[in-house]
Amino acid sequence: MPAHRKRPMADFSTLGLSERLMQGLAKAQFTQPTPIQVEAIPYVMQGRDLMGLAQTGTGKTLAFGLPLLHRLLGVGHPPPPRTIRALILAPTRELVTQIATNLELFTKGTPVKVVTITGGASINRQTERLARGADIMVATPGRLIDLLDRNAVVLDHTGYLVLDEADQMLDMGFIHSLRKIARFLPLKRQTLLFSATMPKLIEELAHTYLREPVKVQVAPPGKPVEKxxxxxxxxxxxxxxxxxxxxxxxxxxxxxxxxxxxxxxxxxxxxxxxxxxxxxxxxxxxxxxxxxxxxxxxxxxxxxxxxxxxxxxxxxxxxxxxxxxxxxxxxxxxxxxxxxxxxxxxxxxxxxxxxxxxxxxxxxxxxxxxxxxxxxxxxxxxxxxxxxxxxAPRPGQKPRQGGRPKTGAKPQGKPQAKAQPKPQGAAKAHPRAGRPAGAPGGHAAPKRAARGPRRGDAARG
Incomplete structure (x- = not known):
């Protein structure tokens, strides 16, 4: 990735944002950009792919949201039906809602439409909203795949892709979902990836989906806020x-x-x-x-x-x-x-x-x-x-029970008689048990391994 030089601290007026966005910032009482905003916004405005590393609570949403809105406010015509111009993927419903709320501070009174797509909401209602198209979709990967499978949305005209909190998406098992979604996106697009940490999989993800990205880092990965x-x-x-x-x-x-x-x-x-x-x-x-x-x-x-x-x-x-x-x-x-x-x-x-x-x-x-x-x-x-x-038992484990009692300890409860094995021919099946193992003509029913939820299922949508 190209080397990045730290920029001197600036105010929003030096970042090239439109007058409408400047008015929105003043109304929301955002007076000074955060370091990640100062470093990232100019590159995003230039159309560069970007990998942003910053801890939570540092203003990453506006770091990609403001330049994105700057571009979309200048389009001047509505999107075609079932299409979206910009896709923002986030791992949880709460984060999707948070991102959309921050963006809507600047889209009120403008033709730019923001839609949220998550599980737990009516997919039919979401399909109806997408029938009219949208400028920005903020979505969780699981529900977006559901809509793609229904052909309720097409990504052929999506020129911007943002992966927010990409490390958590990988932790929650969304890597296969991201690969599937990427197949629907055009190759010619601007891609932005933001993460709080930098595991090896994030590097591989950036190498796969970003083109000659610039890397912006305002704090060591995994370092919490100093205050x-x-x-x-x-x-x-x-x-x-x-x-x-x-x-x-x-x-x-x-x-x-x-x-x-x-x-x-x-x-x-x-x-x-x-x-x-x-x-x-x-x-x-x-x-x-x-x-x-x-x-x-x-x-x-x-x-x-x-x-x-x-x-x-x-x-x-x-x-x-x-x-x-x-x-x-x-x-x-x-x-x-x-x-x-x-x-x-x-x-x-x-x-x-x-x-x-x-x-x-x-x-x-x-x-x-x-x-x-x-x-x-x-x-x-x-x-x-x-x-x-x-x-100590590991989290989720039960303490060991039924161990050998200490010397002199009294046994708890009545002692149970040791069961005597019955002759093979005398085996009698319980009405619900089926034919017992070892009985003439019988077969032991194989135990079925318990299948846990697939990784990412619990967070789907």
């Missing part, structure tokens, strides 16, 4: 709920985002916090899109003080009021830690992030510190000893 005060509290898993309560009580009225590992666990924690008197809500994959949107709206307008979420929200929440992030459960992917805590200290504000680490999570915690290339300050407890870590 986030980080800390770790070592605590047993069973003590986390009460510990969280004590932290929340220290900052009454300040908004906090709590990240859990599972949908069930996050919902259970939310209900516990509500029972303790906190104004809490939750978003995760088991919630409908309407429920998720309603909860985010309540969190955004201050009706909720605490939001419990799985990683579905790690890159889809842009709420300036979030002051505290609690990693109730450590993430399985270390990069997700950076995305989680990036939900605070937005737009230059300050924030704090505390990780609760149980013995079984020490491996995940060490992986996070390795990614950050620095230790996280200990603000409670002490790192777990190796023998305690080794004895």
């Amino acid at each position: 986030i005060a980080q800390g770790v509290h070592f605590t047993p898993q069973g003590d986390k709920a009460k510990l969280l309560e004590s932290y929340l009580q220290k900052h009454p009225g300040e908004q906090a985002l709590v990240f859990g590992r599972t949908k069930h666990g996050s919902e259970k924690l939310m209900k516990l916090l509500v029972s303790w008197g906190f104004k809490a809500g939750s978003i995760h994959g088991n919630k409908s899109q309407n429920q998720r949107d309603r909860t985010l709206t309540e969190f955004r307008d201050g009706s909720l003080d605490v939001l419990v979420a799985t990683d579905v929200a790690a890159r889809g929440i842009d709420i300036p009021g979030v002051r505290h992030v609690y990693n109730y459960d450590m993430p399985n992917v270390p990069e997700n830690y950076v995305h989680r805590i990036g939900r605070t200290a937005r737009a230059g504000a300050e924030g704090s992030a505390v990780a609760f680490v149980a013995p079984a999570e020490m491996e995940e915690f060490r992986a996070v510190e390795k990614l950050l290339k620095q230790p996280i300050p200990v603000i409670g407890g002490a790192p777990w000893a190796a023998d305690i870590v080794a004895a």
